[in-house]
Amino acid sequence: MGERLQSKKSFVCSFVQCKAAFSKSWKLQAHLCKHTGLKPFSCDNCDKSFCTRYQLTRHELTHSGEKPHKCVVEGCSEAFVTNASLKNHMSRFHNKEKRYKCNHQGCEKDFNKRNRLAAHIFVHTKALPFHCKISGCTKEFPSHGKLKHHEKMHNGYPCEEEACLFKGNTWTEYLKHRKAHKVKLPCAQCKKQFGNAWFLNLHIRHVHSGEKRMFLCPKDGCDKKFSGRFHLESHVLGFHEGLKAFTCAVAGCEKSFAMKESLWRHGIVHEPSKKLKKPLKEANKLAAKFAKTNLNK
Structure with missing residues (x-):
């Protein structure tokens, strides 16, 4: 058999002393969040933000109730929000891998990992199953992950x-x-x-x-050009598709916009003082969008 060719990691992090490299641009963008702290993809239904559009799309399924990952085993109608949940279902119910069963009377749950079983037993006994092994420390935790996080505090970060x-x-x-x-x-x-x-x-x-790179409108017959992706997306949504979901709430003002940021900017017309009190969250969003635009150039 021939060896599997590895994809070239041509997307390199440019932050000083960071040697991370990736085979896809979106992976580099997600990695840059660790350095900048910016999460440019925000959910419209809650206050959560994400580093990549994929993470946001996957999260939005929790609001819509859609379950696109369906079990392919004949006769099984189960469906799941994420592919990870589907894999867990396949290994638990169809692949018959080794299971760790709960011995508590009346409980029929089982798990594919011993640590998950230990964390589950806490539901019955109320005794924290994971104990810090560092001498002199008596702390206990409900999960193996929290124990590991705690142990790092003993080691410190040199x-x-x-x-x-x-x-x-x-x-x-x-x-x-x-x-x-x-x-x-x-x-x-x-x-x-x-x-x-x-x-x-x-x-x-x-x-x-x-x-100065210009972004051309992709619609046939339209020769408009824009200096950034944000303005291009706003133009396509508002002018060509007629999607202006963000309406000004000020009495007598009937303006509406395709992008939430455009509505915020318009608000300065009614309240000029807002220009000096720009919310940090909105500022981060705009900065992230600007960074994302130029990263793809």
Whole structure:
């Protein structure tokens, strides 16, 4: 048999000291969320946000009730929201893999992993099954995952910089400390400084290179051009498809918009003070959308 060819990881993270590389652009975009903290895909039905459109689409199924992953075994009508749930169903009911059964009287549940059974037993006994094994620590936890997270706190998070003896008690402490080692990258033309090469290159491209990529409307007969994907999407939804779901609530104003951000911007017309009190969440959304637009260029 021939060896399976591995896909070339051509999408490389440009953050300083990060060596991550990916075979697909959307995987790189999801990875960048770890550095920027931005989650550009927000659910309209709740306050959750996600790094990729796939994660958002999968989440939205929990609101719609749709279950696209159907069991293919003849005679089985089960369907699931995620592919992971379908695989769990296949292994539990059709593939007959080793099961760990609950011995509590009247309980017929079984599990494919011993740790899951131990976590389930807590329902019956109310005794936390996972104990910290570090000497002097008496903490207990309901799941193996929470135990592992706790054990990391004992080990701490040591700084990876050479000759630096810092060790954070939490991941948040470690991230705050790591900023002290970051070297600002200056722009050679205007001396403005940036935290990483990706933002520096983005700055050079849009401020000093003179390049300006235009996005053409894909609709036949329309020759409109836009400087960003956001404006293009707003044009297609509002002008061509007539989808303007976001209406101004101010009495006497009948304006409506295709994008939520456009409605927020319009609100400044009625309340100019909003311009100085821009909500952080909305600012993050706009920044993320801008970053996503330029990442795909």
